[in-house]
Amino acid sequence: MPMSYRSGHYSDHHHPHDHGRTPPRRPAPQAARAAAAVDGNGYAIVHAGKHVRFGPVVFWIVVGTIVLLGMWSAATATYFAFRDDVLTRLIARQAEMQYAYEDRIAELRAKVDRTTSRQLLDQEQFDQKLDQIMRRQTxxxxxxxxxxxxxxAAATGSIRPPARGAAAETPASGTLKPSPISDTVIFVAPPDREARLESRTPAIAKPQPNQFAKVQGVDNVLVRLQTSLDTVERRQMAALSAVEDSMESRLRRMRGVFTDLGLNMGQLEAATPRSAIGGPFVPVKLPADAGAFERQLYRIKATRAQMQRLNATLALxxxxxxxxxxxxxTSGFGVRSDPFLGRPAMHTGLDFRAATGDPVRVTANGKVVSSGWMGGYGRMVEVDHGNGLSTRYGHLSEIHVRVGDFVKIGQVIGAVGSTGRSTGPHLHYETRIDGDPVDPQKFLRAGVRLSSG
Known part of the structure; x- marks a missing residue:
């Protein structure tokens, strides 16, 4: 920049005191073209003989502007120099954030899928368990x-007293003596059988297909239902066992009757009249998956069939x-003193004390083979029960059947009297096997054992 001088004027004229001195050299034309001067009021720029003056504020503004432009240039150069790295890092950051969001979304989706799958699985398991419970309840x-x-199961043809004649046939006063055989022989089930057979399964309301409860609550409900069904099943098995035990016990007693009486059960069964029945033979087969209840029920049915067959036989x-x-x-079976002669004599039956006119009932199914006056028996009825068994009813005052009639257990065949060789109203009762008299109490005692328990 051209040198600055204090403001002043150079004269081409020589000062008188400078005479003889070497005149100063003129500045070169190029140097005189531009110059700047600074005075107390500001700055001046001289160029080609022209002066440009401006104040200090403007000067510093210009300087500041130049400095700012320089700094801006430097910053711009730096930005462009590092712009690629910044953009790369910015893009990488954006990509990282995007991947993070995508991973989070994928994780949430997977969680939702797992939750949905678990709910569907729980619902399916609940439906399966409920279906199993429903099948079990059914x-x-x-x-x-x-x-x-x-x-x-009851013994066929039990003898029951008529309702309207009971008062006349039973003494009004006094304590009744034990009977050697009950009037009826009935198989009695356990007292609480009916209660046991009732299904106490609580009503199961099947939920709507789209209804879903909490897992814990559902499990509690299923557990309660299973417990209730277990209780019902135990009661049913107990009732079934009681029935089976009772039937087996009675079946043993029924067979014991034949043993006690010395009768041939096979012959009696063969002689038992058969009803008009038939059909193809279809053997009973238990399913391969039959449980304990089904097997026990099958045994009960088989036992019941045997009891029915024995009942038909015992009816004879x-x-x-x-x-x-x-x-x-009033008089037992065997040797006694004859009531008329006073000498020992064989009494071939039992004498039952009764009043004249009391009904006399047949003690087994059979056919009347004798009906009328029979010597010392007076009016007598004899019934053939088949297979050599027969019974006689003597001293009757009335006879209500004729020869050839078929009679059933408990049917009234006459009335008590004192006809024939008799000292008073009573019933002379005999049991015979192949025509030979046997003690009727033997049969009565067998009946007592059969009806007990």
Whole structure:
């Protein structure tokens, strides 16, 4: 920049005191073209003889502007120098954030899928368990129906006293003496059988297909239902076991009657009249998956079939008593003193104390082979029960049947009297095997054992 001088003027004229001195050299034209001067009021720029003056504020503004432009240039150069790295890092950051969001979204989706799958699995398991419970309840209900369908097995043709004649046949005063055989022989089921057979399964309301409860609550409900069904099943099994035990016990007693009486059960069964029945033979087969209940029920049905067959056979065995109400023997079977002659004589039957006109009932199914006056028997009825068994009813005042009639257990065949060789109203009762008299009490005692328990 051209040198600055204090403001002043150079004269081309020589000062008088400078005479003789070497005149100063003129500045070169190029140097005189531009110059700047600074005085107390500001700055001046001289160029080609022209002066440009400006103040200090403007000067510093210009200087500041130049400095700012320089700094801006430097910053711009730096930015462009590092712009690629910044953009790269910025893009990488954006990509990282995007990947992070995508991973989070994928994780949430997977969690939702797992939750949905778990709910669907829980719902499916609940439906399966509920379906299993429903099937089990249905099976228990069918079992209860099967238990209720088991009839009480009773001896065929039990003798029961008529309702309207009971007062006349039973003494009005006094304590009744024990009877050697009950009027009726009935198989009695356990007292609480009916209660046991009732299905106490709580009503199960099947939820709507889209309804879903909490897992814990559902599990509690299923556990309660299973417990209730277990209780019902145990009661049913207990009832079934009681029925089976009772039937087996009675079957043993029924077979014991034949043993006690020395009768051939096979021959009696063969002689038993058969009803008009038939059909193809279809063997009973248990399913391969049959449970304990089904097997036990099958055994009960088989036992019941045997009992029915034995009941039909026992209907031909005279183990019941011929009169109802109070029973008192006035004379037993065997040797006794003859009431008319006073000498020892064989009494071939039992004498039952009774009043004249009391009904006399047949003690087993059979056919009347004798009906009328028979010597010392007076009016007498004899019934053939088949297979050599027969019974006689003597000293009757009335006879209500004729020869050839078929009579059934408990049917009234006459009335008590004192006809024939008799000292007073009573019933002379005999049991015979192949025509030979046997002690009727043997049959009566067998009947007592059969009806007990």
């Amino acid at each position: 099976a228990l209900e069918s079992r209860a129906t099967a238990l209720g369908a088991i009839p009480d 065995v005279p183990y019941r008593k011929p009169v109802v109400g109070e029973v008192e023997f």
